Amino acid sequence: MGKVYFIGAGSGDPELLTLKGKRVLESADIIIYDRLVHPVLLYLAKDSARFIYSGKYPKHHVLKQRNINQLLLEEGQRDQIVVRLKGGDPGIFGRVGEEINTLQNARISYEIVPGITAASAASSYSGIPLTHREHSSKVTLATAHRQVGETIDFKGLTENGTMCLYMGVEKVKSTQQKLLEQHVAPQLPVAIVEWGTLGRQRTVTATVQTMTKVIEANKIQNPSLIILGDVVSCRNGADWYEQLPLFGHKILLLDTEKITFETILTYTQKGADVYGIQVGDNRDLRFDEVHKQYLNDHYFDEMVYLDQDLMTMYKDQWSVLNEQIK
Structure with a gap:
């Protein structure tokens, strides 16, 4: 066995x-x-x-x-x-x-x-400490998708504390309503982190009073983490991760040889949202389906040919993908 x-x-x-x-x-x-x-x-x-x-x-x-x-x-x-x-x-x-x-x-x-977990990772990559001597002495991890009849003490958990709501975007209206019904301060700071720790990460800040409008205005979708608490005030604009030289760049690597994990890291360490695909007859066929699924969910607006011959082999930079991953 x-x-x-x-x-x-x-x-x-x-x-x-x-x-x-x-x-x-x-x-x-x-x-x-x-x-x-x-x-x-x-x-x-x-x-x-x-x-x-x-x-x-x-x-x-x-x-x-x-x-x-x-x-x-x-x-x-x-x-x-x-x-x-x-x-x-x-x-x-x-x-x-x-x-x-x-x-x-x-x-x-x-x-x-x-x-x-997302609470630790997304907060750290957004410059928000989950605990802070002046703001928070406790952290609560919760899901916005609660069982019928289940209640959460938002008031008690956010007083001198931090609350992290997983996958909370779809339920943000009902969550906001419960926060206000429990007399959580309307001006309590809120951060929403979409695709945390990836180069496509987006962090927006709001308050309990404005969180729904901010999420709708920025078209934030899951996977996202909602952080409620005074610790959000520690974020001061773009933080360390968002200041990396390739942050926000969506880069697709193409090569006729196997792309190594270490090669991928040379881009992610600079903040890029990167993915790599091996093409050609010698490619690892196990990844054909993997690539299909991933490219169905994500797009890339920059392409890097690790094998320079690929630039002359294909006039259309996407034709190689259409041919190898269809």
């Missing part, structure tokens, strides 16, 4: 993967990955590893949770290393409890490798 590892991939920046997560990922025989996992992490996989996309789109799961549970059961019973690669930290709104319960009932061995 094999072993299943639940690995937290971190919040987006591929370097937020832990050393243990990297080691296990490199040895995996099968990798089941979510939508919020940056797929460049799959470049760490060995050549024989299989990839399975579990999707997890809002309101549409490519693989429903019960199917994922069954998949873990079937693959975990084989003599192999199975990695369930999840965005952020598996134990924070990652439904890992349901998945490990399936394995426990079948007596399948597993381990959980924690990851850096």
Whole structure:
């Protein structure tokens, strides 16, 4: 019988993967990955590893949770290393409890490798400390998607505290209403961080009174983190991450050779939102479907040819993608 590892991939920046997560990922025989996992992490996989996309789109799961549970059961019973690669930290709104319960009932061995959750990552990359001697002595992580009848003490949790709401954009109107009904100060600072820790990150600030209008005006969408608390006042314009030289650049790398994880990092370390694709007859065919899924969700407005011959081979810079990934 094999072993299943639940690995937290971190919040987006591929370097937020832990050393243990990297080691296990490199040895995996099968990798089941979510939508919020940056797929460049799959470049760490060995050549024989299989990839399975579990999707997890809002309101549409490519693989429903019960199917994922069954998949873990079937693959975990084989003599192999199975990695369930999840965005952020598996134990924070990652439904890992349901998945490990399936394995426990079948007596399948597993381990959980924690990851850096969105609250820590997105706040740090936006220049907002979650705790501060003058502003906050406690932090609450909550989801805006609450069970029927469930209530949250917004008033108590935001007094000398910080509240982080995961995936809260869709429910922002009802959340704002509950905040005001509980007499949370209308001028309490709020930050909304979209696509935290990636080069496409956007951070906007508001107050409880204006948060809905600000989100609508800026067309903010999930994945986004809403941070409520006086600590938001610590942000002073664009912070360290947003000042990196390639921040905001959406760059697609093309090469006829395998693009290494280290090559990707030379761009992300400068703040770029980057993805790499190997093209040509010698490409790794496992990634054809991975590329399709990722390019369906994200666009890039700059292209870098790592193999200069590609510039003369293709008159239309996108024809190579249409031909190799259709």
